[in-house]
Amino acid sequence: MTASGAPRPAFAPWDRRELPGLFGVVESARRVGNYKWIEMRLFEALGGWVATVPELDVKFVLGRQCYHHAWHAELWNKRLPELREMNTERLTEPPNEEMVKFVDAVRDPEAPELTIEKLVGVYRVLIPRKVAAYTFHMNATSRITDAPTIRSLGFILQDEMEDWREGEMLLQSLIQTPEEVERASRRQQALEDLIRSAGGITGPGTLGNSEGQADEAAEGVSVG
Amino acid sequence: MKKILPVEELARDSRFVRARIEDAISDPRQAKVSERNTGSARLEPARPAAADRARQLMHGIFVGEIQALEGAGRTTFDFDDDEIPFQLKLDMARQCWDESRHCEISVKLSEHMGSEIGEFTEATFLYEAACAPDALLRLTGVNRALEGLAIDVFNTMKEFGDVSGDPVLAACEDWMLADEVTHVKMGSDWLRRLTENDPERRERALEFQRTVDKLFSLGGFRGETDENPIQLARKFREMAGFSTEEIDDLSEVATEAQEEARAAADALHGVASGD
Numbered sequence: 001m002t003a004s005g006a007p008r009p010a011f012a013p014w015d016r017r018e019l020p021g022l023f024g025v026v027e028s029a030r031r032v033g034n035y036k037w038i039e040m041r042l043f044e045a046l047g048g049w050v051a052t053v054p055e056l057d058v059k060f061v062l063g064r065q066c067y068h069h070a071w072h073a074e075l076w077n078k079r080l081p082e083l084r085e086m087n088t089e090r091l092t093e094p095p096n097e098e099m100v101k102f103v104d105a106v107r108d109p110e111a112p113e114l115t116i117e118k119l120v121g122v123y124r125v126l127i128p129r130k131v132a133a134y135t136f137h138m139n140a141t142s143r144i145t146d147a148p149t150i151r152s153l154g155f156i157l158q159d160e161m162e163d164w165r166e167g168e169m170l171l172q173s174l175i176q177t178p179e180e181v182e183r184a185s186r187r188q189q190a191l192e193d194l195i196r197s198a199g200g201i202t203g204p205g206t207l208g209n210s211e212g213q214a215d216e217a218a219e220g221v222s223v224g
Numbered sequence: 225m226k227k228i229l230p231v232e233e234l235a236r237d238s239r240f241v242r243a244r245i246e247d248a249i250s251d252p253r254q255a256k257v258s259e260r261n262t263g264s265a266r267l268e269p270a271r272p273a274a275a276d277r278a279r280q281l282m283h284g285i286f287v288g289e290i291q292a293l294e295g296a297g298r299t300t301f302d303f304d305d306d307e308i309p310f311q312l313k314l315d316m317a318r319q320c321w322d323e324s325r326h327c328e329i330s331v332k333l334s335e336h337m338g339s340e341i342g343e344f345t346e347a348t349f350l351y352e353a354a355c356a357p358d359a360l361l362r363l364t365g366v367n368r369a370l371e372g373l374a375i376d377v378f379n380t381m382k383e384f385g386d387v388s389g390d391p392v393l394a395a396c397e398d399w400m401l402a403d404e405v406t407h408v409k410m411g412s413d414w415l416r417r418l419t420e421n422d423p424e425r426r427e428r429a430l431e432f433q434r435t436v437d438k439l440f441s442l443g444g445f446r447g448e449t450d451e452n453p454i455q456l457a458r459k460f461r462e463m464a465g466f467s468t469e470e471i472d473d474l475s476e477v478a479t480e481a482q483e484e485a486r487a488a489a490d491a492l493h494g495v496a497s498g499d
Binding site: 040043044045046047048049050051052053054055056059060061062063064066067068069070071073074077089092107108109110112 | 225226229233234235236237290293294296297298299300301302305310313314316317318320321323324325327328331341351
């Protein structure tokens with residue numbers, strides 16, 4: 001049984017997706033495991049902080065966004081077995097010890113007068129780093145073979161951008177004096193230094209700037 | 225940030241005034257108040273103080289929602305990955321979002337009803353049940369007892385909205401009621417899963433729930449007679465996974481709490497009048 005008319009190409013002229021990407025299955029799974037780990041640590045921190053912030057608007061936003069990051073963790077948890085990682089716990093880990101130090105530092109503030117420190121860690125350091133890592137993954141992986149990861153990245157990035165904007169607006173409304181500007185800057189600098197040591201959300205090469213990956217990319221060969 | 229945040233460290237702004245529930249129940253003036261025969265205690269628009277009582281109840285719902293939000297949030301943080309299942313953490317995060325929405329709804333409804341944050345006091349017994357060191361106790365204390373109380377309260381408020389001609393109140397309470405049924409069901413499901421092979425642990429958790437249920441009956445605040453402002457919402461409790469037997473037990477616990485409060489009030493009245 002054949003349809004009448006000339007056969008159409010498998011890809012429409014405007015569909016420019018290509019097969020090769022920078023990541024193979026193993027590398028994609030490793031990164032997804034790192035993503036799940038950081039999303040878990042973040043939603044736990046937001047949930048834990050709800051009881052420690054006196055500002056009602058901040059309290060409610062943290063409660064709402066706690067779920068956003070839990071949902072991201074759930075999406076990554078579902079993706080891992082599809083990347084041949086049946087024991088999802090095995091890859092649910094930080095990329096290195098420096099990342100653990102960074103996350104511990106982000107989650108450290110507890111006192112009710114430290115809302116600025118709490119929010120700076122999340123909205124001026126951690127979430128921008130996540131946006132960068134997720135964007136790199138979306139742009140670098142194959143849009144055909146790794147399409148399920150890209151679909152999740154799209155949903156998650158939309159959340160991250162909206163949450164980032166909301167958190168930044170909260171911060172701008174909380175930072176009212178030169179002393180508070182100084183506090184926010186000091187906090188950001190300290191955390192930036194820690195995540196720089198970690199190399200980013202998935203460790204060195206988070207943004208594809210490690211030497212090995214650059215070579216592979218130049219040759220058009222997937223890694224991992 | 226440390227694990228397990230004590231109730232004294234809950235962060236609040238300057239509008240909030242904290243009170244102990246024990247002080248309110250054992251207030252000697254309560255005995256005088258209870259002597260008055262004002263008919264049914266149900267929340268009905270025809271009663272002269274209905275508007276004030278509804279505003280006070282709305283404020284109570286608001287502070288209860290804040291503590292439920294804080295309790296769910298702490299459960300996502302207080303337990304490591306090897307202490308509670310990943311899926312349970314996700315459920316608690318989802319509950320966080322729901323409670324956060326309920327807080328927002330409650331603030332708006334309080335304004336709608338002519339009240340404001342801090343007009344009434346805040347008792348923190350809800351959070352106290354939510355910060356038990358055992359996650360299973362939190363599930364029974366919070367998801368089954370506290371959220372069960374929320375079902376009763378929201379249903380009462382929804383009916384008050386219906387009969388008093390306030391569709392905004394009735395509609396909002398109905399939305400929150402839907403969430404609470406989900407939370408109670410979540411607690412019932414996790415209780416069953418976590419204690420599948422440990423009946424003793426399940427019994428300890430249910431015993432804790434009975435204690436919390438008695439406390440949450442607030443000496444006659446909740447029950448199934450005209451003396452109780454908040455009525456047990458049997459239909460919605462059944463939807464949430466409570467058996468008829470469990471609801472009957474709860475009704476008995478509520479009656480016991482009411483009788484104990486009455487005896488305490490009589491004793492206080494005796495002391496006050498020198499009998």
